[in-house]
Amino acid sequence: MASVKKDSEASSFGSARPTTEIASASPVARDLVGLLTHEDLDRARDRWRVTRARWKGRGAKRFGGLRVLWLLVGPGVLVFLGENDAPSMLSYSATGARFGIGFFIPFVALTFLMGLVVQEMTVRLGAVTHRGHAELIFDRFGKFWGFFSMGDLVLGNFLTLITEFIGIRAGLGFFGIRPVIAVGIGLLVVVAAMTTGRYWTWERITLGLAIFNGLFIPAAILAHPDWSAVGHAMLTWTPLPTGHASEILLLILADIGATVTPWMIFFQQSAVVDKGMQPRDIRAGRFDTLLGALLATVFAIAALLATVPLFHHGIDASQFEGAQFAEALEPWIGHVGAALFALGIFEAGIVAAIAISTSSAYAFGEVLQTGHSLNRPVRDAWPFYSTLLGSACAAAGLVLIPHAPLEFVVLTVNVIAVLAMPPALAFLILLVNDRDVMGEHVNGFWENAAGIAVTVLLVCVGIGFGLATVFPSLLGR
Amino acid sequence: MKPNDSESKFAGNPRRADSVPEIAAKPDLEDPRVVLSLLETDQVVAAKQKTRFGRRNLSVGVQVLLWGLRIYVVAMLVLVVVSVIRAIHPMH
Numbered sequence: 001m002a003s004v005k006k007d008s009e010a011s012s013f014g015s016a017r018p019t020t021e022i023a024s025a026s027p028v029a030r031d032l033v034g035l036l037t038h039e040d041l042d043r044a045r046d047r048w049r050v051t052r053a054r055w056k057g058r059g060a061k062r063f064g065g066l067r068v069l070w071l072l073v074g075p076g077v078l079v080f081l082g083e084n085d086a087p088s089m090l091s092y093s094a095t096g097a098r099f100g101i102g103f104f105i106p107f108v109a110l111t112f113l114m115g116l117v118v119q120e121m122t123v124r125l126g127a128v129t130h131r132g133h134a135e136l137i138f139d140r141f142g143k144f145w146g147f148f149s150m151g152d153l154v155l156g157n158f159l160t161l162i163t164e165f166i167g168i169r170a171g172l173g174f175f176g177i178r179p180v181i182a183v184g185i186g187l188l189v190v191v192a193a194m195t196t197g198r199y200w201t202w203e204r205i206t207l208g209l210a211i212f213n214g215l216f217i218p219a220a221i222l223a224h225p226d227w228s229a230v231g232h233a234m235l236t237w238t239p240l241p242t243g244h245a246s247e248i249l250l251l252i253l254a255d256i257g258a259t260v261t262p263w264m265i266f267f268q269q270s271a272v273v274d275k276g277m278q279p280r281d282i283r284a285g286r287f288d289t290l291l292g293a294l295l296a297t298v299f300a301i302a303a304l305l306a307t308v309p310l311f312h313h314g315i316d317a318s319q320f321e322g323a324q325f326a327e328a329l330e331p332w333i334g335h336v337g338a339a340l341f342a343l344g345i346f347e348a349g350i351v352a353a354i355a356i357s358t359s360s361a362y363a364f365g366e367v368l369q370t371g372h373s374l375n376r377p378v379r380d381a382w383p384f385y386s387t388l389l390g391s392a393c394a395a396a397g398l399v400l401i402p403h404a405p406l407e408f409v410v411l412t413v414n415v416i417a418v419l420a421m422p423p424a425l426a427f428l429i430l431l432v433n434d435r436d437v438m439g440e441h442v443n444g445f446w447e448n449a450a451g452i453a454v455t456v457l458l459v460c461v462g463i464g465f466g467l468a469t470v471f472p473s474l475l476g477r
Numbered sequence: 478m479k480p481n482d483s484e485s486k487f488a489g490n491p492r493r494a495d496s497v498p499e500i501a502a503k504p505d506l507e508d509p510r511v512v513l514s515l516l517e518t519d520q521v522v523a524a525k526q527k528t529r530f531g532r533r534n535l536s537v538g539v540q541v542l543l544w545g546l547r548i549y550v551v552a553m554l555v556l557v558v559v560s561v562i563r564a565i566h567p568m569h
Contacts, residue, residue, distance in 0.1 A: 014528060015528060015529060015530065015531055016519060016525075016528040016529055016530045016531075017530075019517070019518065019519070020517055021517060021518050022513070022514060022516070022517060022518070023512075023513040023514070023516045023517060023518045023520070023521050023524070024510055024513035024514040026518040026524075028518070028524060029513055031523075032509075032513060032518075032521050032523055032524055033509045033510075033513070034509075035521075035522075035523035036509050036512055036513075036521070036522075036523070037522050037523070039522050040512055040516065040520075040521055040522055041506045041512060043516060043520060044504070044506060044511070044512040044515040044516055045504065045506060047515040047516060048503075048504045048515055051515065129519070129530070130517065130519040130520050130525060131519075131525070131530075136530070139529050139530045139531065139532070140530055140531075140532060140533045141532070141533070141535070141543075142532055145543060148547060152550065276516070276520060278517055278520075369526065371522075405565075412557050412560075412561055415557060416554070416557060419549075419550060419553040419554065419557065420550055422546050422549065422550070423543070423546040423547060423549075423550055426542060426543060426546055430539065434533065436530065436531075436533070437530055459546075459549065462549070462553055465553070465556070465560075466552065466553055466556050469556045469557075469559055469560045469563075470556065470559075
């Protein structure tokens with residue numbers, strides 16, 4: 001067990017420790033009575049609903065169980081559907097257009113399994129410690145490593161936000177909407193979501209938007225894929241992709257980066273904390289995460305299948321941007337199918353813009369020790385909301401600059417996400433094995449094995465990318 | 478550790494044992510004791526602000542791991558830039 005350095009700032013409240021002690025029964029209850037905030041009241045209201053649902057469900061477990069699940073579902077679904085963002089859906093689309101039905105379908109499912117392994121740990125961390133990921137890293141590893149982690153997050157998030165607004169612009173561009181209006185609509189939605197002043201309301205609004213990630217399903221159905229080939233591919237992982245090894249490697253990296261990224265760790269843990277989840281909610285949190293992974297897997301594969309007609313007709317989609325996919329697909333999936341595809345790209349950009357800008361705001365608030373909750377009104381947590389809105393506005397503004405070299409961002413954002421993941425995973429695995437922090441909820445053997453396997457795989461893939469870049473002839477280019 | 482959580486507290490409270498109407502009623506959040514009975518100590522903003530888990534001692538192995546991964550990321554970012562430059566300006 002790692003020994004603990006006593007923090008010099010620990011007061012009569014003592015050091016933090018893993019506990020399910022109820023606040024009213026704690027030795028400091030009397031001190032807390034006069035210190036409650038609006039955030040505490042909102043969180044208590046949310047906990048009341050869960051308590052009441054569990055209590056009412058004691059006589060009819062299934063109903064009570066379903067109601068509790070409904071109340072606790074949120075962070076997991078949001079993080080995975082948020083990760084099905086514009087560049088991710090375009091990665092899947094590019095994969096389908098380039099390689100058709102085959103290896104990449106089960107591979108995409110595998111990447112979501114990797115994401116599930118990672119995200120499950122964030123649920124436990126958030127529910128047990130009631131602290132966000134950035135805050136925990138700063139607490140346990142110090143400012144030096146904390147700022148390194150924040151640097152990865154800030155860089156990755158900002159680049160990804162830019163691509164979300166590119167997706168928003170491209171998605172609405174299919175309908176002839178001018179870029180400045182499309183980007184403005186995107187910003188309006190982000191602002192509207194953040195001004196609810198209630199985590200619960202923000203979550204339900206964003207979930208409502210996120211479910212439209214399913215628009216790729218009707219687009220895929222309209223592409224009339226060979227379903228028996230899909231089933232064959234899922235079982236056998238064939239046919240294998242053919243072509244330049246470097247191109248295949250890049251798509252593998254992009255598809256992994258479309259599923260496993262640092263912002264997901266920071267976001268889901270902070271959302272679990274903001275939602276007020278407790279250790280007894282971990283099981284529901286796992287279900288929430290699994291549900292999110294399953295939905296996102298289905299929607300991702302749908303995006304891949306929707307562009308298979310381009311593969312069958314030999315259309316080179318390697319330089320396509322968002323709207324061009326929809327336009328190129330129209331002869332084969334019809335105007336309705338193409339419109340659904342374009343709307344799906346728009347939705348992917350919107351939800352991700354909300355989630356990613358929120359993850360940046362959570363991280364800054366945790367590090368700067370300012371109010372960082374969607375349960376706080378704007379006037380009480382203006383640094384938090386300023387970060388949220390500021391990051392979205394900066395990304396949106398860049399997208400509107402004429403001739404801005406954004407192709408660099410689009411080409412690299414998912415690859416950068418994969419490359420930045422190993423250090424983020426290292427901190428996550430160290431924290432979730434820290435008994436001083438997690439108590440009885442530390443990782444077991446299989447959880448560690450799975451987490452380490454994911455980390456090693458990402459490092460190996462990254463090294464492969466590095467070798468391919470330095471020695472292109474290695475891959476026969 | 479047996480949880481002394483809000484739901485166990487309500488279950489054991491004779492006032493709540495069979496009181497469905499009371500459970501159905503809205504909580505009196507004006508009463509701070511009700512609020513504190515629903516949250517764990519560390520969920521209360523004031524309590525969380527006043528406590529820290531504290532720095533852990535990093536073993537040599539952990540430091541080597543963290544530094545190794547940090548060097549890996551920096552090296553990879555350089556290669557990403559190289560890769561993008563090649564993609565945008567292919568050599569003939």
